[in-house]
Amino acid sequence: MTVDATTPDRIAVEGLVKRFGEFVALDGVGFRIRAGEIMGFIGPNGAGKSTLIRILCGLLAPTAGRAIVGGIDVARDPEGVREQIGYMSQKFSLYDDLSVMENLRFFAGIYRIPPSQRAERMRFALDMAGLAGREQALVGTLSGGWKQRLALGCAIMHEPRILFLDEPTSGVDPMSRRRFWDLIHTLSAQGVTVLVTTHYMDEAAYCNRIALIDRGRLVIEGTPAELKHHALGGQLLRVEGGELGRLLHDLPGEPGVLDVAAYGNALHVLMHEDADAAASLRHLLARRGLAYARIEPAEPTLEDVFVHMVGVARQPASAP
Amino acid sequence: MFARIWPLVRKEFQELRRDRYALIRLLVPPILQMLIFGYAATFDVSHVSTALLDRDNSQASRALVARFVDSGRFRITATAHRDRGITDALENDKAVVGLVIHAGFARELAGNGGASMQAVVDGTNSNTALIALGYVGQIANRYASDQAALRADSRQPLLYARLPQVGLQGRALYNPNLDGKWFFVPGVIGTLLLMMIVNLTAFAIVREREVGTLEQIMVTPIRPWEFILGKTIPAFLIGLAEAWLIGIVGVLWFRVPFTGSVWMLLLGTVLFLLGAVALGLLLSTLSRTQQQAFAANFFVLNPLFILSGFAFPIASMPDVLRWIAAVNPVRYYLVVIRATFLKDVGLSVLWPDLAAMAAIGGALLVASILRFHKSLE
Numbered sequence: 001m002t003v004d005a006t007t008p009d010r011i012a013v014e015g016l017v018k019r020f021g022e023f024v025a026l027d028g029v030g031f032r033i034r035a036g037e038i039m040g041f042i043g044p045n046g047a048g049k050s051t052l053i054r055i056l057c058g059l060l061a062p063t064a065g066r067a068i069v070g071g072i073d074v075a076r077d078p079e080g081v082r083e084q085i086g087y088m089s090q091k092f093s094l095y096d097d098l099s100v101m102e103n104l105r106f107f108a109g110i111y112r113i114p115p116s117q118r119a120e121r122m123r124f125a126l127d128m129a130g131l132a133g134r135e136q137a138l139v140g141t142l143s144g145g146w147k148q149r150l151a152l153g154c155a156i157m158h159e160p161r162i163l164f165l166d167e168p169t170s171g172v173d174p175m176s177r178r179r180f181w182d183l184i185h186t187l188s189a190q191g192v193t194v195l196v197t198t199h200y201m202d203e204a205a206y207c208n209r210i211a212l213i214d215r216g217r218l219v220i221e222g223t224p225a226e227l228k229h230h231a232l233g234g235q236l237l238r239v240e241g242g243e244l245g246r247l248l249h250d251l252p253g254e255p256g257v258l259d260v261a262a263y264g265n266a267l268h269v270l271m272h273e274d275a276d277a278a279a280s281l282r283h284l285l286a287r288r289g290l291a292y293a294r295i296e297p298a299e300p301t302l303e304d305v306f307v308h309m310v311g312v313a314r315q316p317a318s319a320p
Numbered sequence: 321m322f323a324r325i326w327p328l329v330r331k332e333f334q335e336l337r338r339d340r341y342a343l344i345r346l347l348v349p350p351i352l353q354m355l356i357f358g359y360a361a362t363f364d365v366s367h368v369s370t371a372l373l374d375r376d377n378s379q380a381s382r383a384l385v386a387r388f389v390d391s392g393r394f395r396i397t398a399t400a401h402r403d404r405g406i407t408d409a410l411e412n413d414k415a416v417v418g419l420v421i422h423a424g425f426a427r428e429l430a431g432n433g434g435a436s437m438q439a440v441v442d443g444t445n446s447n448t449a450l451i452a453l454g455y456v457g458q459i460a461n462r463y464a465s466d467q468a469a470l471r472a473d474s475r476q477p478l479l480y481a482r483l484p485q486v487g488l489q490g491r492a493l494y495n496p497n498l499d500g501k502w503f504f505v506p507g508v509i510g511t512l513l514l515m516m517i518v519n520l521t522a523f524a525i526v527r528e529r530e531v532g533t534l535e536q537i538m539v540t541p542i543r544p545w546e547f548i549l550g551k552t553i554p555a556f557l558i559g560l561a562e563a564w565l566i567g568i569v570g571v572l573w574f575r576v577p578f579t580g581s582v583w584m585l586l587l588g589t590v591l592f593l594l595g596a597v598a599l600g601l602l603l604s605t606l607s608r609t610q611q612q613a614f615a616a617n618f619f620v621l622n623p624l625f626i627l628s629g630f631a632f633p634i635a636s637m638p639d640v641l642r643w644i645a646a647v648n649p650v651r652y653y654l655v656v657i658r659a660t661f662l663k664d665v666g667l668s669v670l671w672p673d674l675a676a677m678a679a680i681g682g683a684l685l686v687a688s689i690l691r692f693h694k695s696l697e
């Protein structure tokens with residue numbers, strides 16, 4: 001695939017590499033995001049998620065590769081890109097010592113929203129954040145969920161077509177998180193393209209597409225359903241009862257066993273795709289004299305996929 | 321064109337208004353420092369602590385000592401009875417000057433040979449020592465010539481009258497009483513402004529970088545020059561207000577005359593503030609953290625102060641330092657501010673200094689705009 005300014009996708013990235021001295025933060029990442037799509041990037045801390053967003057916003061220059069955002073090459077014309085994007089950084093970055101209204105007015109001014117539309121847009125952002133009636137409150141006195149919705153409001157006041165959200169829900173209570181995602185879906189329905197990073201697995205389900213990123217590499221990408229059903233490449237079984245610690249220790253490496261992970265007070269065991277994987281596992285446990293209470297097929301979660309895929313990606317190249 | 325600058329300027333003042341200590345921080349230190357500097361920054365030497373060893377203890381020697389004390393320049397803080405007592409007093413910081421009047425002082429004075437006395441000074445502070453020695457010489461000479469005149473009057477009036485004499489009539493222009501305050505107070509206005517304003521602006525960008533708001537501003541389409549100007553204008557306006565405040569304290573409290581044109585002073589202050597604000601912003605773009613900005617401030621402000629001509633004449637410095645001083649905006653501002661306070665000179669005299677400040681300020685401002693990339697690297 002070749003990426004250039006004529007591509008219809010809102011975001012098109014190809015072979016993106018970012019090095020900080022010796023450290024490789026991004027190692028050849030490529031993907032495309034269409035208009036109105038919500039794409040979630042999931043990965044552990046330090047995987048390169050923030051670096052990716054910062055390159056797409058023109059805050060960092062890529063070492064190699066290309067990134068087209070809103071039809072514009074970011075490296076060539078970062079200011080052109082900035083007219084079209086909204087950005088929420090990982091760290092809360094509004095002015096704590098200004099009031100809600102003063103922050104909104106500040107960003108409305110910086111984005112040069114025409115005076116005729118200014119009041120309406122500010123009202124929209126205020127209502128969206130649920131802060132109507134608290135216009136004069138100092139932002140520093142607001143709680144996490146409110147701050148974060150206000151930050152979103154400030155980031156979309158100029159009606160960007162593309163929104164970058166870097167771990168927007170970290171440190172926010174579950175109710176506020178839920179509400180935040182409702183807002184994201186409303187925006188997406190209006191055609192806004194959203195690139196969001198998170199390390200909450202449950203949030204990945206809110207995205208249209210998910211990309212797993214680890215150590216600067218894009219491990220796998222697809223819809224949540226695709227990932228759950230195809231990425232594992234085996235059958236997932238849930239093992240309850242017995243000595244879980246011993247099972248966790250003994251099972252890996254046994255024939256037919258692809259992966260073992262603790263999951264609450266049970267184990268998730270990934271077996272080779274087989275006519276009857278459960279029977280193979282029962283057989284295996286009996287042969288090794290390992291006790292258990294129940295074995296049943298499990299519906300894979302994204303966490304299973306993530307843990308498995310990162311494990312596969314991190315195996316040395318010599319392994320099968 | 322200024323559409324994006326105004327929101328920034330307004331935001332800076334809103335933040336300032338929210339900061340309940342801002343007013344105290346902006347008002348108290350300059351006034352306090354003005355008062356301290358105004359009293360402390362002086363090379364006038366008076367009430368020098370003095371150790372006395374009077375071996376003669378005659379009417380003549382006591383008259384001489386009285387001359388020293390009455391001059392107001394010396395204050396007897398220790399009386400010694402042996403040579404050792406003088407060195408002890410100097411060593412223990414009980415005295416800066418030791419005066420020794422030898423035995424037989426009165427007899428020698430009455431005879432034909434000259435009478436001698438000895439002055440020992442603590443040379444640690446060479447400046448004070450030198451000035452104090454000068455006063456000792458002056459007082460002793462005047463005493464001697466008074467004595468000579470007395471004797472000449474009584475014995476040989478004609479002979480004395482025929483002795484050739486050079487009469488010196490010194491007259492100081494612009495500061496007739498050679499009052500050190502008149503020299504220092506305008507200088508204090510300049511150096512205080514420098515410190516306040518460079519400090520204020522040096523933290524302006526670094527703070528936003530640390531808090532994270534800078535990153536949010538960087539992803540907006542604001543241009544670097546718009547951002548820098550939005551940060552410059554508030555600091556500049558605060559600087560102007562500070563200049564008036566400090567100046568008014570100088571005139572009202574220290575009674576330093578203001579003889580020149582207010583407009584001239586305003587023009588000079590505007591050009592100087594341009595340089596001070598731009599310097600602070602440049603430091604701010606060079607620093608990643610507030611600690612770094614603090615260290616950079618310290619590194620830059622002290623040399624600027626020393627090479628400003630505030631206390632040490634630039635003309636007496638080695639060539640290299642004089643070249644460095646040539647790009648120091650404070651140095652030109654001190655010329656302008658002293659001249660407008662004391663001399664009432666105009667554009668025809670001061671234009672080179674004004675032009676130098678404009679050039680330095682413009683260059684620094686351009687440098688900080690070029691330095692400020694909208695990038696996190």
